Amino acid sequence: MGNAQTTKLILDPGRAAKNYWLDLFRYRELFLILAWRDVLVRYKQTAAGAAWALLQPLMSILIMTVVFGMLAGLPSPHNTPYAIMVCAAMLPWQFFSNALSLASQSVVSNASLISKIYFPRMIVPVSSIVVSLVDFLVACSILVGLMIWYHFWPTWRMLVLPPLVLLAVVAALGPGLIITALTVRYRDFRMIIPFIIQFGMYVCPVGMSSDFIHDKLIAKLGSVLGEKFFMLYSLNPMVGVIDGFRWAILGNASVFYWPGFILSAILTLVLLWVGIRFFRNTERAFADII
């Protein structure tokens, strides 16, 4: 909190959020401690404990590899092991879907805090994104394991991963904030989220490569219309993130579709802006409507 001895606080209706960002900075310790609490509590009183952070993606990778790679026989670019290709997409996707569902619940499940104490409310959904990030980092060991198993050596492109993780955080934050604010008012969104996540798994190129989708679209719609549809498909913020991950992890075996990536990165930023604005507009009334 403030160290200045004479901090003057003026509360006016509609203007309470004047030094919001400064406040957010002042409450950084609370943010850290809430994130730490959420991480600590996540796997309390479960037998498998933090192994759940591994088990969930591992099972999904296994199923996807069997169904799409072995049964359906979908192609993997340059014959990279299908499991690694799925893993490269599954990790960011699981991060995104966890972040979204945790964030959407976060404010409501912290209702007692919200109605009893002041702090910039944005701390709560953001700290739940930190939890998903920790899960993600734990799950990254699956990737390491798979790469060792298949003797698949990383290239310099792996260095691009940290900024890509950042992009994934931003991609989760924007929609996360919107959905969090909506859930406070309309609990309907609690029901909608699992559906969105399930649906998104198929909309995003998790089980197959974007190249495959690209080729299919061209084959079905012709090259002009197909390209247009592929552009539309690339608007999805997670498509950019997943393709980026594949590019970085699979190395030379993956081609990169720049226009799509830039488009989805722009959309990600727009969503972040909308999310922050919407959240800030709603958060002042959180204590009254929660």
Added chain:
Amino acid sequence: MSETVISVENLSKKYVLGKNGTSEGLRHAVQNFVTAPLRWLKPQSNHGEPGKNGSHSAHKKSANDFWALKDVSFELRQGEVLGVIGRNGAGKSTLLKILSRITEQTEGRVEITGRVASLLEVGTGFHPELTGRENIFLNGAILGMSRLEIRQKFDAMVAFAEVERFLDTPVKRYSSGMYVRLAFAVAAHLEPEILIIDEVLAVGDAQFQKKCLGKMQEVSKGGRTVIFVSHNMGTVTSLCSRALWMAQGRVHRTGPVREVINDYLSKGMASDYKTISLKEIARPSFVHDDRLRLENIEWLCNVPLQHGEPAEALITFSTTGPVEGVSVGIGFSTVEGTRLLSYDTDYQTGHRSDFSKAGSYSVKLAIESLPLGPAMYSLDIGCRSGDSHALDYLPAVVQVEVIPGPTTPGSIVRQDAGVRCQSRCTWD
């Protein structure tokens, strides 16, 4: 004169009844959101003009509008301790919520100079799965302490809460007493310039309450500015220098604490606490005789009772058959259980009553001048037949608060259980 640290001007808060966000409909919300940037472009109106600076919906008048606060204004100077009193629903909590920035006012303006901490609940944010140690850090951060600050005060907090042995046990395994003690310990070591407290002393066992009160007194004497909401008049009197009496969302009266509270007690108190029903309460196992049952005790004077003032109580009981040699007694003990004062119908006179048939009876106790000093007492009440045969007995049936009366010397205004008397009483 010290400077003003809190100034509240025409503070109002409106709630729309029967309408939470949902019934406005999603469509309305979406529309609102889309047009929000447009509204934002319009110039901001000046502050302090009621009706102009609220949200756009504040202009619409509706029968469903409920003003939880209306035109509340007051100022608080550095070091003052303000007690906010009033019945339930008078707007006390809403006021605190606005001052602690949890919710936003509809109209009006607040200026606060200094670091504020608010304590609207003991143990806010405690997580049952975390250990005592972890919860101290969590709760401390929530209340606005830095990690360094918590680390420095950690030992003191633990000692205050008396939970040394259970520090590494999840708090869900704590007894409720331990839980509350730990929670209060964290809160008690908060050192803000301005402290906003809502009724947090209504927790814990009697001994711990006393400890908390002591800590609070320390805080209020240490030059801290405090706003304190309570229903406990004794606590308010002993802690606060000024009182603010709220009624129906407005400031009804404000002034020196004694004046406001005396006024409040003579006019403002509800009779809610006046009658205590004894019928449903379990009797101790040694009460075997069921021929007589105490039913009610009703205060015929103002409650809370005032030290040095008359007190009157009507005790009703019923009999199921003939009972002889009945006497009724009432006793005040400290909350720890030490009997301080007893009144019996047969005391000195030796007069006992015979009841020949079943029925309802009552007896009135009039105390000329209540000798108990301002504190909480527990009330014991019983009936016996002859010298030792218990007909009915209810030990510590209810806690009774005694507050300072007009004649109470300032020296004993502190919460201090004990008999201070020159007292006579009559029974009839």
